[in-house]
Amino acid sequence: LNAYLTLTEERAMAQAKEADRELAREGRVPRELKPLFGIPMAVKDNLVMEGVRTTAASKMLENYIPPYTATAVERLEKAGAITLGKTNLDEFAMGGSNENSAFGPVKHPLFSDRVSGGSSGGSAAAVRAKLCQFSLGSDTGGSIRLPASFTGVVGFKPTYGRVSRYGLIAFASSLDQVGPFAETVEDVAQIFEVMSGFDAKDGTTARLKKENYSQALKAPFDFKSLKIGVPQEYFVEGLSADVEKSVREALEFFKAQGAELVPISLPHSPYCIAVYYIVAVCEASTNLERFDGVRFGERPASALQAQSLDDFYKKVRAGFGDEVKRRIILGTFALSSGYSEAYYTRACQVRRLIKNDFTEAFKKVDVIMGPVAPSTAFKLGEKSSNPLEMYLNDLYAIPANLAGLPAISVPCGVDSQKLPIGLHIIGDAFSESKLLSVAHAFQKGRVH
Amino acid sequence: MQTVMMCQALESPNPHPCNLLTCALYCDLSSASHSLFLKESQSSSSVVADNGLEYEAVIGIETHVQLGTATKAFCSCPSQYGAEPNAHVCPVCMGLPGALPVLNDKVVEYGVKLALALHSEIALTSKFDRKQYFYPDLPKGYQISQYDVPIASKGFIDVDLPVEFGGGHRCFGITRVHMEEDAGKLVHAGGERLSGSSSSQVDLNRAGVPLLEVVSEPEMRTGLEAAEYAAELQRLVRYLGISNGNMQEGSMRCDVNVSVRPKGRPQFGTKVEIKNMNSFSAMQRAIDFEIDRQVTLENEGLGHQIKQETRLWEEGSQRTISMRSKEGLADYRYFPEPDLPEVTLTQDYVDATQAMLPELPNAKRRRYESLGLSMQDVLVLANDSDVAAFFDEVIGKGTDVKQAANWIMGDLSAWLKNEKLAITETKLTPAALAELIDLIKDGTISGKIGKEILPELLQNGVSAREAIEAKGLSQISDAAVIESMVDAIIAENPKQVAAYRGGKTKLQGFFVGQVMKVSGGRVNPALLNKILLSKLNC
Numbered sequence: 001l002n003a004y005l006t007l008t009e010e011r012a013m014a015q016a017k018e019a020d021r022e023l024a025r026e027g028r029v030p031r032e033l034k035p036l037f038g039i040p041m042a043v044k045d046n047l048v049m050e051g052v053r054t055t056a057a058s059k060m061l062e063n064y065i066p067p068y069t070a071t072a073v074e075r076l077e078k079a080g081a082i083t084l085g086k087t088n089l090d091e092f093a094m095g096g097s098n099e100n101s102a103f104g105p106v107k108h109p110l111f112s113d114r115v116s117g118g119s120s121g122g123s124a125a126a127v128r129a130k131l132c133q134f135s136l137g138s139d140t141g142g143s144i145r146l147p148a149s150f151t152g153v154v155g156f157k158p159t160y161g162r163v164s165r166y167g168l169i170a171f172a173s174s175l176d177q178v179g180p181f182a183e184t185v186e187d188v189a190q191i192f193e194v195m196s197g198f199d200a201k202d203g204t205t206a207r208l209k210k211e212n213y214s215q216a217l218k219a220p221f222d223f224k225s226l227k228i229g230v231p232q233e234y235f236v237e238g239l240s241a242d243v244e245k246s247v248r249e250a251l252e253f254f255k256a257q258g259a260e261l262v263p264i265s266l267p268h269s270p271y272c273i274a275v276y277y278i279v280a281v282c283e284a285s286t287n288l289e290r291f292d293g294v295r296f297g298e299r300p301a302s303a304l305q306a307q308s309l310d311d312f313y314k315k316v317r318a319g320f321g322d323e324v325k326r327r328i329i330l331g332t333f334a335l336s337s338g339y340s341e342a343y344y345t346r347a348c349q350v351r352r353l354i355k356n357d358f359t360e361a362f363k364k365v366d367v368i369m370g371p372v373a374p375s376t377a378f379k380l381g382e383k384s385s386n387p388l389e390m391y392l393n394d395l396y397a398i399p400a401n402l403a404g405l406p407a408i409s410v411p412c413g414v415d416s417q418k419l420p421i422g423l424h425i426i427g428d429a430f431s432e433s434k435l436l437s438v439a440h441a442f443q444k445g446r447v448h
Numbered sequence: 449m450q451t452v453m454m455c456q457a458l459e460s461p462n463p464h465p466c467n468l469l470t471c472a473l474y475c476d477l478s479s480a481s482h483s484l485f486l487k488e489s490q491s492s493s494s495v496v497a498d499n500g501l502e503y504e505a506v507i508g509i510e511t512h513v514q515l516g517t518a519t520k521a522f523c524s525c526p527s528q529y530g531a532e533p534n535a536h537v538c539p540v541c542m543g544l545p546g547a548l549p550v551l552n553d554k555v556v557e558y559g560v561k562l563a564l565a566l567h568s569e570i571a572l573t574s575k576f577d578r579k580q581y582f583y584p585d586l587p588k589g590y591q592i593s594q595y596d597v598p599i600a601s602k603g604f605i606d607v608d609l610p611v612e613f614g615g616g617h618r619c620f621g622i623t624r625v626h627m628e629e630d631a632g633k634l635v636h637a638g639g640e641r642l643s644g645s646s647s648s649q650v651d652l653n654r655a656g657v658p659l660l661e662v663v664s665e666p667e668m669r670t671g672l673e674a675a676e677y678a679a680e681l682q683r684l685v686r687y688l689g690i691s692n693g694n695m696q697e698g699s700m701r702c703d704v705n706v707s708v709r710p711k712g713r714p715q716f717g718t719k720v721e722i723k724n725m726n727s728f729s730a731m732q733r734a735i736d737f738e739i740d741r742q743v744t745l746e747n748e749g750l751g752h753q754i755k756q757e758t759r760l761w762e763e764g765s766q767r768t769i770s771m772r773s774k775e776g777l778a779d780y781r782y783f784p785e786p787d788l789p790e791v792t793l794t795q796d797y798v799d800a801t802q803a804m805l806p807e808l809p810n811a812k813r814r815r816y817e818s819l820g821l822s823m824q825d826v827l828v829l830a831n832d833s834d835v836a837a838f839f840d841e842v843i844g845k846g847t848d849v850k851q852a853a854n855w856i857m858g859d860l861s862a863w864l865k866n867e868k869l870a871i872t873e874t875k876l877t878p879a880a881l882a883e884l885i886d887l888i889k890d891g892t893i894s895g896k897i898g899k900e901i902l903p904e905l906l907q908n909g910v911s912a913r914e915a916i917e918a919k920g921l922s923q924i925s926d927a928a929v930i931e932s933m934v935d936a937i938i939a940e941n942p943k944q945v946a947a948y949r950g951g952k953t954k955l956q957g958f959f960v961g962q963v964m965k966v967s968g969g970r971v972n973p974a975l976l977n978k979i980l981l982s983k984l985n986c
Contacts (some may be wrong), residue, residue, distance in 0.1 A: 048546045058547070070546060169545040169762050172785035203788050286578050286783060289589025290543040294650065306690045313582055333578075334780040344783065 001127040001298075002104050003271040006044050006053045007085040014042070015082045028195045030080075032163035036194060039082030044133035045086035046072055046093050046169040047178065052083075056169045057091045057101035059319045060297050070167020071202070072178045072195045079194045084132050086120030091321045092288065093138055093171045095119050096146055100323045107380070109151060111419070118298055120181070124151040127181045128350030133202055134191055138168055140175045141276055142372070142397025145409035148181060149372035151421025152411045154439070155181050156188045159406035159430050161206040163192075170287040172280040172351040173204075175401045183441040185410065185430065189213040192432065203371035208430065216433040217365030221441035223257035229365035234396060235271040240375045242415035247371045250412040250423045253446055254369075262365050266357040267397065271350050273391060276398045278334055285331025288324070292316060326387065331395040362420045362428040367438050369425050371396050372409045400426050410439045412446070456596035460881035494669075494711050497747040502711040505739040507674050511681055512659045512700040513691045514630065515558050521629045521658035522549030522592065522788075527695055533635075533651040541656030548787050551576075555658040557689055558600045558690040559627050560801050562660055566622045567807055569855045576627075576785035581778065584650050585632040593661075596781040598626035599791065605664075606810040607680045610826045613672055613817060618679055621665030630657040660690075666705065666716070670902045674727040678702050683809045687833045695726055707754075708742045717742070722768055724760040733923060734761035738768050738928030739952060740942055744769070812836055819843075834872050841878030842885075851885045859902055874910030876902075884912040889972025892916070893923045894973055896912060925972040930963075930979050933971065937962045947967050956980065 045055045050068035080259025090100040098106040106121035108114040109129040116125040121138030125148035137144040139157035180191040225447035273437025293316030306312035306368030400407035409422035494504045508655040524538035539547035577595035603622035632655035636645035668674045682693035693700045707717035759768040816826040842852045899913040948955040
């Protein structure tokens, strides 16, 4: 499958042995202090872990060993989770199919000639193939939800600011969020509960009270009071017929239970991809400037013979993959003098309009539903020749990142070729309790 | 000759918010139509070239002040000078993947303090930006700085020029103050600069240390004015306790922009940046050299040879040399820092900070002037806030102002210099000095005795009275006692008496010396002379 890049066998065994000792000592599982006691997890390889090779699927970091651990991972390990290894991804989280990894693509767990989706392809595949109980991914433009939809697992992106980004190798600082993959929404809620919360080391985390998400799921769900927004802009040409059918069936399920389907409009939807591919690449181009081969990272032999500082930098940074280079060049251009106003500033302004669309919509509805991706898992190599085609895949997922909203992909069916389809549910900012309740009610209520 | 005039700040189209009190004497205004008013004895602000044209220099200064916070700007590494290389680093200031900056609020506090001391407008909302370029001492590949919304702008600074250079007041505009982080340091093996060395090493201890950048309006006209501006800025940051402002250590760095233009022409000439000046005097010499260089070129019709470039001041050869051409302006691709929220201040916070500011150097100088001290004395006393505080305490006890000033600037200062101590490090209390001065004034001891016992007070912290008693040094002012001493000396030295009465009046000093020797220097000199003369001249 190529889901894992690094296995942390020693660490896992040590953690497991320690857990055994603790179990023997306590006589029972210390669930209050360690709600994830003994549960095996996989971590996307763009989250740093002290002493563990972290590559971001790039040749630049092929042998990089970080001296510290990401907050999200630290919290999970403290809660008892055992790390089995680091999973494969698109290089620096840039991609939608996990074909941009410097260490080979991730294959779909059910269909080995297809992609798992990206950029958190490895994390999604690992859960689907039961190579771990849950995994961590990151979502900047759909990188958790898309692979979740493709592989048929639950993938959740929290509100921007809910989970610390300290230790997440930055792609786009104002869009990135860390989130979990699992088979059930219940598991996702529990993992999220442990990971989330203010972190003094990340200035963008929200200072909000801790919430008990698993508790929220236990309450019986009141479908009758649920208002679901269905954006008219989402059901258009380009959306695969099977996907549309499956999503509409899901909506019908809710309706049958008493929920109200409310047609809404998100008028700035057509601009989402353009805005994303300016904002994200601009932020990415600056975030990746630190990869200069001076303090860490690979220095190819050619760089060691460089004739000048400039030459050194050029030779070191030639180690980036094509997609990463593409985005760095785009971002640098869009921020350069004379263009910055027209591209970056403008994109930020339109981003606000996109966010306003949602603010308006959430005055009328509780959640917004639609497809996660316009298609199901495509074949390896099918979309690699045209990057733009690949970008269009992110159409439905991107708006939630731009608006900083929480969103989840829950399996809702399969297409004619038995490829999984995910239902996309978007909630209002910081409304994870409600969002997870809706997702959980759907998963519990629907039997496949 | 131009005369002294009231500040035209309020009448000019671009009112310059000068301190009216200061400007009552001399004021340099920002608009080009106003030229400088100087005291007659002072060196001119304009240079008359051989071609007869009068040129004036336009000088602007960018100062980076390293803040004395305990930790760095965006992480909790200690911000310390002189540690082992790379001893104070962490993932954040090293720019490791995944690390994020978090703002140290002391940096904001210090920024507001300096902004207020510079009478500037504080932006209640400001933000950080990334300034991007590649260099090995810049770990993230960008510097976190403030670009278009700095924390403060539109201020001014009051400067008093040293008396020995003609004195005078100046008021220079401050364009902006902003917060940013410092870069690391490169150590070059085999050379002083990157080019010409076999290898370079990177020390990131300094990376992430907080800086305040202060940009002045281009209103200085001479090297002296520029140096004094920098000195005043140093005085300010020390008074405020936000930095030790040490140029040698690098906690204060000044880059200067110099251009010349024919006097009266509103357009600026080509601007040359000068770096690498490690002291105020170096700044002054570098600028004067550069002005001379540029005017000479203009004079010879070679003005086009003045390129917009960066030049380094070479202390050894006392000249500026070309470093590299500024190929236009570098494109730093400024971009708002997404990892840091906006900096929001409340007016209450600003007001509270203002209320907590100490008396600033300029206010102190004006107060000392009003006490009747000479400008020379004012400048010395107000230069160091510890010295000024000491002085204030002494005169607070009612002591004679001039005496207090003299003792502090004279004997006390000399002793401190000799022992290499600061005024706060001696055992002498302001009260003890006040007492000493009063004892001299009321005649209990002579000034000479006072000087003798001062070291006791400084080293052992005894009071003047205690020292006098211990050494039995009280002044002899009893006329009868003095008379008998004088009689004895006269009796013992008939030859000298005869010589004196014969016309050698200079021998008076001999008799004074003898009496002093016998009395251990304790005789009241004025009384002694009176009695001696009356006895000798009878």
